[in-house]
Amino acid sequence: MSPTPAIASVARIAYVTSDVIVNSQPPRQNGSPFAEAFAALDGSGSAPDLFHVPLGGDAGSTILHNKRSSNLVSFTALASSQVLARLVPHISELSSLPIVFHLAVQDDLSDVLILRSTAPYFLLSSTAQQAHDNALLASRLARRERKAVVHAFHVGEQGEVVGDVGEDKILSFLLEERRVTPGAHAPSNGHAAGHANGHPNVHGTHEKLEASLPDDPASVDLFRSYEAAAWSTVALTRRPLRPAVIHGASHPETLVFTLGRAGFDFDVDHVAFVDVSLLTPFPPSRLLALIPSSVTRIIVLEQVPRWTMKFTPLYLDIVSAVQQVDVQHRPIVQSGILGVKGTVKSTDVAKLLQQATASPASTRLQLGSSATEALAAVSSHVPKHESSYTKILSHLFDQRLEIVNSPSLVASQGELATSPEFALGRIRGELEQRAQLVNAIQELLDEGSISSELHSLLSKWVVAKDDPAKSRQLGDEIVQTLESVNVPHPAADQILALKAHLPSVSRWIIGSDAWSYDLGASGLHHTIASGLNINVLIIDTVPYSSRNTADPHRRKQDVGLYAMNHGDVFVASVAVYSSYSQVLQAIVEADRFNGPSVVLAYLPYVSEDSAALEILKETKLAVDAGYWPLYRWDPSKERQGKEPFVLDSDAVKNDLQAFLDRQNHLSQLVRSKPQLATELVSSLGENVKEARRKRAQKAYDDLLTAIDAPPLLVLYASDSGRAEKVAKRLAARGKARGLSTNVATLDSTTVDALAQEEGYVVFVTSVAGQGEPPQNGRMFFKTANAIAARGETPLSKLRFSVFAMGDSHYWPRPEDAHYYNKPGKDLNTRLEQLGGERIAALGLGDDQDADGPETGYKIWEPLIWKALGVDSIAVTEAEPEPITNEHIKVASNYLRGTIVEGLEDTTTGALSASDTQLTKFHGIYQQDDRDIRDEREAQGVEPAFQFMIRVRMPGGVCLPNQWLQMDQIADEHGNGTFKITTRQTFQFHGVIKRHLKPSIKDINRALLDTLAACGDVNRNVLCSAIPSLSKLHAQVYQFAKDVSARLLPRTTAYHEIWLDKKMVAGDALKDVEPLYGEFYLPRKFKVAVSVPPTNDVDVFANDVGFIAIVDSKGDLAGFNVTAGGGMGVTHGNKKTYPRIGDVLGFCNVEQGCEVAEKIMLVQRDNGNRADRKNARLKYTIDRMGLDKFKSEVEKLLGYPLQPARPYTFHRNVDDFGWHTGEDGKHHFTLFIENGRIQDEPGKDFKAGLREIAKVHKGTFRLTANQHIIVSDIPTAELPIIKDLLAQYKLDNLNHSALRLSSSACVAFPTCGLAMAESERYLPLLVDKVEKICEENGLRNDSIVMRMTGCPNGCARPYVAEVAFVGKAPGQYLMLLGGGFYGQRMNKIYRESVSEPEILAILKPMIKRYALERLEGEHFGDFVIRAGYIAPTESGKTWYDRLGGEGEYREAA
């Protein structure tokens, strides 16, 4: 295919704007039009790095591997489901990178829309000119916003004319500053406003529909970035570029939205058309702004002829937007498919309108040719060389041959028809029908009245049903007989209906080696594991001589070894140009084998024109070198006492072990489990088969116990995991009562699927945000609302009940009270509207009840058992105890669990739930990309799992070479950035499973580790970063390291799992944990060392604190010891509270480590292990009483602590700028907002610090406020460091004191516990609050402001002067009154505030502070004196005298 003008111009833009291009190469016979266009450009300007990835290759990995520090990567491809499905697993990583996906489509957007929900921007071009302009826009947008942009464009026709822009102009366009878009302002309600790139649309003066809810702020921000980029593009091209163009009648009654290439260039009375070219982000208010108020009907036409889901994407967006409109003014919205062929005329539109008015709103309309016609147009091509194998199949099996995924099915079934999943589904269906046929024949045989001739035929067929020839011949005779004689029995009719299954057939799935790249995703794994009688022929075409150049970034997995490991699969490896007879033999044996068979067939060719001699030569090389061994492996021979493995290649017969050791996925498994090698060659897979037999038995037993009871499906929607726990416990209790129960998330099902549900369905849901459903139920809610709005009742068979969980005090204002348990209440109503029958009244679980939600649950649960008729069943066995962290720890064999096995499992990106608890002790948290969690769930793929790795680095000190290695690890294994945390260490995000081990190895190579950076152990020990007093710092830093070493777990599991040190698991050696024991601590444990007058580590927020006390010579004399600080709280659970540590007494330096240890041991033995929410040391001390606790510690010490000595703190913020230490060395504390080390436009901080690390001879110190000190700089080095700091703008401290004193935790998108934004949002909030400060003359006055995404409090919000703790997206708890140097906790001032409320509260408060503050009075003290909030005296009284409003207000 030669490039069309659209492809040529997009390829040119990609070539000019990108540093790296990855091009997906279609099958050889088709050629790539992009590759041709790039070849034509070669030599013009500075060429990007160009990579071509074969169709089955992993383009996502190639992009990630080669992105380096590119300003822009472009991916080019002819869109197909195969190419796009392979991008999906990487899309979470890719979406936050500057990448443009230029996808050329041919009149069908069904495939490209897979990416729509995961990419931040999705543009669509219908003409070649639009493709050119949008390619420019996309490149600028991706490059500036550093986010992925999908640009889908129509391939177009050869004659189209495109106006190009010169290369020099494009380059300056890319680098130009962001433009302010005319009209891009935000009205106070937060709605997006203004017209894209200043072109008021022609209908702009008419009244538009109004939305009742504000838009999602994130989507508004994205939209504004789009507008800014569009405006710049317009300035360059002088052509309009709008997200949607409306044309046609000026007061339309009908509005036709079009997503696709329609070409409505004519007028139809009362009809206007909207051509959409921006699909994401399109805030609802913007969509509504396109709809004139005269419109009563909207038709949404989308060019998705092969769309298989019930609702199309744009239709759903428009329905959701329109739902926000007052019901009297709400237009009807209808969905339609835009066909693919022919020119649409005005008469076609008139017919469409007739069809729309005559049909119910739910009917899907059609304009243009239908899906079937569209599919017929899809051509499939079988490469000619492959007929070498297919001819053998035809020759051997003739009429019996059924190629289940034959390309001929594409016309009727779509492209998926050639996939293994499709073929597997088809075979399952056929086998089920054959089983029905056998039953029908048996039934007829049992019927005494049939003729003896027919009886004899049927009996013979039953005996010979698997015989290829006899089954066909007898089948024909049976059909003849039944058709000639009337047999009045339903079974006879059924036999005739199923006559196609009378002959025994040989079923084959034929595929390419592309499937081997990802066994799980390709569906091959499911086929192999199905146990069904299926034959798979996989043709590998990679020539031996170019084997190392084919997709070098992703190895093919050895399907043969993989299949052999299953134990019940026939496997053969053949090569027709090496041994024709071996091919015949293997294929015949595969056919005979009763179970799955895999035949790997070698056929090395480069193109259709490759000569047979070439193929012969390559085959010989591959077979002789052992690259392609010829073998057959038949597990059924075992039963006959024969050797199952036959090696047919002479050249490697003596080298079998080498064959097994080949570098591939499974040979690694062989190495780690030597017994597997034996299994592979002799009594293969015995253990595997045994395990299977046990599983089958269990499934059968389960079936028997559940056979008489009604099935129960429990669906939950849960963000924090509480509703999930309740749902799972309910399911377990149901099981104990003999019910067949299943439990799943609400979004894992659909309204359609529920309509088929025969049993009982129980829903459990919590609340998110402003009464919204939790993330994993939102799609269901959205769909149910859309269906209910159309008045349909598809759930007439459903019997249901709902249990809702929430907090009746969460929304203190009376006008917000209806948000309490809103999703549950809405669901309860909606299910009834959809036709469901309620079996028990809505259950309401309220956090405020005596026993929390359990109070309501205990009333509701018995109603369910009653409704299901199992209330009288006595549950004899105790219900299984839930597995707690305590069980996991003790069963883990000193933190091993099954982490090693989990790392080897390539079928999932996650580790098992219990292992994720254990990896925390190794410094690793499993997370997933929260930004795309629901989209992935909707797509039916697992969350985008990734891991956070935290380094252990006591005192936060590292050397320049260690910095460089951290920088490199972030690039090679993480998301390209890293974070300085509030515990003075490095944290990497976005590490995927296969990078975990290499990351940990690299960290250890840098002489750092991650052991005990998280988990129920002592975490990274903090230490004041005070380089100006370097002598003292050296002493306390050494002390911090000593404490860390003393409290470090002793398990060898860390070295064994991550560093491949000798295994001590099993019988060899036994680990001991002298301090921790097998249960470790009840909860995390944190230690900090501070040096007055700076409390930069917030010593009182830690379980144990050491406050350095100096002697008269300025040397370290010892420490005042504090205990019982801790920040974590659970919203709505008053048993949890933050607490600051109490001073226990004084100890000298030598006693310090022992004191830390003994405090930890008292906590180990007295901490609450039954309730993790009440397990921290702070609760233990409050439960025991401080005096009793102290005496227990002293008992273990064997001596009393001395009385505490005087000390003074002045501040807990960092001392930015230059300082010189006592030893004459220099230190510069620089500001890194919220600790994120990354390169941003104009702020290349990561690059700058890398350059500094390359020349610096001293150290880097990380502060607990997430900033960096370039430390210990000798005077001679000063000029170069200063130059570099200036060059990279790292010496810029010209920020407001508010910004310098602020800090935020990570939260979205990586932290699994985040309820609201934090790191990404606080800087924006500070922008606004610092304006207020500046207006009041407070630019240089510190106010300690902190934010966290959840109440866990990682950024220590409860000791800030003003703090915000996330409750739901955009909603925060607001706290006031913390002490300036961390000596006093703040208190809840408002239960739930959003940005406008925050600003409305702070504006007068800050003004008053500026006017009325006393000399030196800090903000936290002022708000208490001014009566805004009461002081917090202790953790236990934290909830007393809260601020607030409405009926729950308590006087301050």
Ligand code: SF4
């Ligand atoms: S405070 Fe909560 S949201 Fe923020 S990083 Fe910690 S656990 Fe995550």
